[in-house]
Amino acid sequence: MRTFADSNGWFTLHDVAPGTYVLTTINPMFIYPELQLDVTVKAGLARAAYLVNKQQMMVQPFIIRPVALAQYYELRKPLDLWSFIKSPYGMMIGFMLFGIFVFPMLKVDPEEYKEAMAQLKGQAPADSGSSQQRIRDR
Numbered sequence: 570m571r572t573f574a575d576s577n578g579w580f581t582l583h584d585v586a587p588g589t590y591v592l593t594t595i596n597p598m599f600i601y602p603e604l605q606l607d608v609t610v611k612a613g614l615a616r617a618a619y620l621v622n623k624q625q626m627m628v629q630p631f632i633i634r635p636v637a638l639a640q641y642y643e644l645r646k647p648l649d650l651w652s653f654i655k656s657p658y659g660m661m662i663g664f665m666l667f668g669i670f671v672f673p674m675l676k677v678d679p680e681e682y683k684e685a686m687a688q689l690k691g692q693a694p695a696d697s698g699s700s701q702q703r704i705r706d707r
Contacts, residue, residue: 574599578635585615585631592633599635606631 574580578599587608594601606617606627615629653659 574635580633582631582633583629585617585629587615594633596635596639598639600637600639601633601635604633 570582572580572582574596585608587610590606592604592606608615608617617627617631
């Protein structure tokens with residue numbers, strides 16, 4: 570038996586003879602479940618029950634709906650700034666910016682360092698220019 574799907578992916582089977590059938594659908598746009606139909610005729614009505622779920626009954630004409638649209642490609646994740654920052658490239662850029670902007674602030678002039686140490690010890694800062702004059706005077 571052969572039938573064609575409409576624009577929504579639904580298709581209808583008319584006048585199915587009693588018996589057990591395996592329904593395989595091929596459509597590149599939609600995904601359908603593989604069904605096993607057990608068709609019986611009682612009181613002039615043809616009914617089909619899914620073998621997987623006997624409670625779900627279908628009456629003729631049998632209307633089959635797609636489960637989902639077929640997706641052949643994986644969707645690309647949207648740009649996430651936090652995941653870029655956590656990547657190795659983001660960390661390298663972060664360390665580089667830290668080095669460019671923070672390290673120059675941490676730089677201490679040796680003369681200023683000597684003066685700060687002398688003030689901590691309670692001594693008057695030794696001026697490097699005056700110490701050189703004392704050496705020349707001797």
